[in-house]
Structures are given as C-alpha cells and as structure tokens.
Amino acid sequence: MLPLSSLHQLVSVILFIASLTLGQQSLPCSNTNPCRRFRVDELYNEPTFYQSRARRLDITMSVEMAEIRFDWLKIWRRTYNGAIGGPTWMVYPGDTLNLRLENKLGPNPVNDTGPNTYHKPNTTNIHVHGLHISPEGISDNVFLTVEPGAVQQYQFNIPEHHPAGTYWYHPHFHGSGNFQVSGGMAGLIIIQDNPYHFDTPYELRMV
C-alpha cells in the first residue's frame, strides 16, 4: 500500500492530466480557437460555369454578403452569387456577353474619406482584365459605378479574332476594389479556340 503523501501526489497528477484533456475538449474549434490548418485544395470549390450558346452569353451576377463555412471556420464576405470565386464565363471569339450586375449590398458608411483612400466598401463595378474590347459606354468601363441597391447592365463584344486564353474579371471601383477582390470577388473568363476560324492566329499573320 502506498504511503498517504505518495497517494496524494498520484491523485493530483491524475487530476492535472484530466483537467488538461477536459480543458482542451471544452474549448470548441472556432475562428478564435483554430484547431488545425486547412490545405488549399480542401477549401477550393469548383466555381459555376456559364457557357455561351449561339454566339451569346447572358449572365446575372449579384453582389451580396454571404456566410462561408468550412468545418469550424466561419467567414462573412462580399461575394458574387454567394460563393467565394465568382462563376467562370466561357465564351468564343465573336460572342456577345451580356452581364446584369446587381449590387445587393447595404448602404455605405456615412463618413466618406474621399476618392484616393479606402472608402465606399459597398460600391462596386466590374473590369474584364485582359480582354481587347472597348473601355467605354457599358463595355469595360471602369468609371461606371454600381451603388448599393443599383443594377448595371454591361455588354462585352468579344472581337472575332480575339486570342483564346484565360482572363479574369474583378471589381475596379477606386476605394473598395482591392478590399472586394481580397475577399473573393473575382472570377475567370475563358475565351475558347475560335470554332469558325482554324487558320493561323491573327497575331501571327500580322507579324
């Protein structure tokens, strides 16, 4: 039989270990108590694809707040259609892409700090990065602004000889563009090989 002092020590060691284990279990995993790192491929969700038909693609995208959950992680972001990573647009050279952009975000904060500062987090617009199209009117015009509650119709005419490739779109309003892109508001534009012209690429013929 153990002497009383050793028994006391043994019991206190057991209680100490038990308290550590129970203490860990009683703290649920959350944003403030992250339990493990995630792998990038775990977090990746295949975006929605929109494919043009009969030389046109009509898309509606809404800019809205969404709660994104993964395991114990919970984040609240400005998104295109409620997902991180906007839909992929798949078009051919010569197609017309009609985009209805609906800004469903709430009002901006009243204390506006001016054009070249971070401001108007809920104002948006769209830029189609890399496309060789008009930067005016309702085409790739980064000076258009889509205020909270507003809707903007865009029309992107892809030239017949546009190079195939992977491009991307993102908000471009000065003051909130960086903030919105960092939160996940961006998506891919895939210009597929032109099914009507199998000849030498236009750029090579120009050389």
Ligand SMILES: [Cu+2]
């Ligand atoms: Cu860009």
